[in-house]
Amino acid sequence: MLSNERTTCLVVGGGPAGLILGLLMARAGVETTVLEKHADFLRDFRGDTVHASTLTLLDELGLGERFAALPHREIDRVQVQLDTRTVQVGDLSRLPGAHQHIALVPQWDFLDLVADAAEEEPTFTLRRNAEAVELLRDGARVAGIRYRDRTDGSQHEVRASLTVACDGRGSAVRAAAGLTPRSFGVPIDVWWFRLPRYDTDPVGGVGRISGGQFAVMIDRGDYWQCAFLIAKGSDAAMRAAGVERFRERIAGLLPWLADRLDALGSLDDVKLLDVKLERLRTWHRDGLLLIGDAAHAMSPVGGVGINLAVADAVAAARLLAPALRAGGIVPRSLLRRVQLRRWWPTALVQGGQRIAHRAVLSGRATSADTPVPTTAPTGLADDSLAPAPTATLPLVLRLVRRVPMLRGLPGRLIAIGPLPEHAPEWARRAPSPRSELDR
Ligand SMILES: Cc1cc2nc3c(=O)[nH]c(=O)nc-3n(C[C@H](O)[C@H](O)[C@H](O)COP(=O)(O)OP(=O)(O)OC[C@H]3O[C@@H](n4cnc5c(N)ncnc54)[C@H](O)[C@@H]3O)c2cc1C
Secondary structure, three states, X not given: OEEEEEEEEEEEOOOHHHHHHHHHHHHOOOOEEEEXXXXXXXXXXXXXXXXXXXXXXXXXXXXXXXXXXXXXEEEOEEXXXXXXXXXXXXXXXXXXXXXXXXXXXXXXXXXXXXXXXXXXXXXXEEEOOEEEEEEEEEOOEEEEEEEEEOOOOOEEEEEEEEEEEOOOOOOHHHHHOOOOOEEEOOOEEEEEEEEEOOOOOOOOEEEEEEOOEEXXXXXOOOEEEEEEEEEOOOHHHHHHOOHHHHHHHHHHHOXXXXXXXXHOOOHHHOEEEOOOEEEOOOOEEOOEEEOHHHOOOOOOOOOOHHHHHHHHHHHHHHHHHHHHHOOOOOOHHHHHHHHHHHHHHHHHHHHHHHHHHHHHHOOOOEOOOOOOOOOOOOOOOOOOOOOOOHHHOOHHHXXXXXXXXXXXXXXXXXXXXXXXXXXXXXXXXXXXXXXXHHO
16 A cells, blocks of 8 residues: 655654754744654664763753653763773863763663654654655655555655655665765774673773773663774674683773673674764755765764764754745755755764774774783772873873863863754743653
């Protein structure tokens, strides 16, 4: 069965970019439909960080109190554990604005909150289980999407004045539009896994570098979401080495986690993230715009993908909603303006990630040949005011610590980013606590 409907702004993908765009467009009074291929937002780990600039945006949208009511953790400094000490490389306590921290919240809670707020708007529709499969065209112009309802396999068409692809780094819309992103070489992949977290453990985020091995742990309350960097393409060899060898690596790198490593029953508990760093040269076609990971897949370095995706959505809504509300076709020049505004902050952050790959990680990420560490680090003592031994600190971190003017830079770059976007006046609301329905 094929059904037809019409909307003004059609958003493909209900991730951070798609839902924030949907919310803002709907608040502008633009008929907006979001197609999301899954039934809910409850998926495996996709990133937890909501940075200070996005927290400020939520305040402007009147959602700050609802966000604060979600179970979350806050980190106000970025620390790296070396063998001899813990080094503070970013102090968020001096950030300007209302939020001097990064919030760690499961992404599905954040997306549920935004989706709930959007569904309060009469011009907003979220279609779940709706997988975009094909572009509809009027001549050369993209005129909407054909989607498949994953509950019964039926096909449907939605026509729209503007289609916005927010369907992530494997974007099907991008492929259908014949767009191929430029890919930058990445020397790392990431292994993700969980370990139990005890009340006596550190709080917030913990980074650890030692002997060519690098790990980041994100505090999820009763468990740690752990990221372990491996050399690009070494997944198969690392798996062949077996779970016991991996447990030994983690015990050597993070001795305070050694007492719970049997929670890793097998390497099936360890998921591979194929790290990509990509960017489209052109983010638009007639009738089509691409934003978020669909336009620029980010490396996990700095955990900034969600915030960049959100910032793209805010810029797109601010520049495009007036034209859509007026009922016209959005000219290509306006779509170009969205790319012009968001291209340079994206390129800047990706440039920083490439430097980080080279300076901190390149040639040092773990491969199957990397010896298992045997020296137990001192770990958690925070003597960040003492000079770190230069031999163990990568050049970039040494510079940041030595040049006073640079000290606030990493925290600011990560937590606020190069071009934070603010809610347009028409999208702002007074603070509203959770609605009656949520209670
Ligand atoms: C393992 C992992 C860890 C990460 N950690 C962090 C972190 O800590 N901090 C951070 O800021 N970033 C992190 N990121 C990156 C971050 O998740 C992304 O940059 C961000 O989610 C991009 O948002 P987006 O809305 O552009 O795309 P996505 O979040 O990828 O959302 C795309 C949405 O589109 C839907 N979709 C896909 N195809 C279709 C289709 N054909 N039809 C309909 N819907 C479709 C998907 O189901 C999804 O909901 C991580 C990414 C991964 C994979």
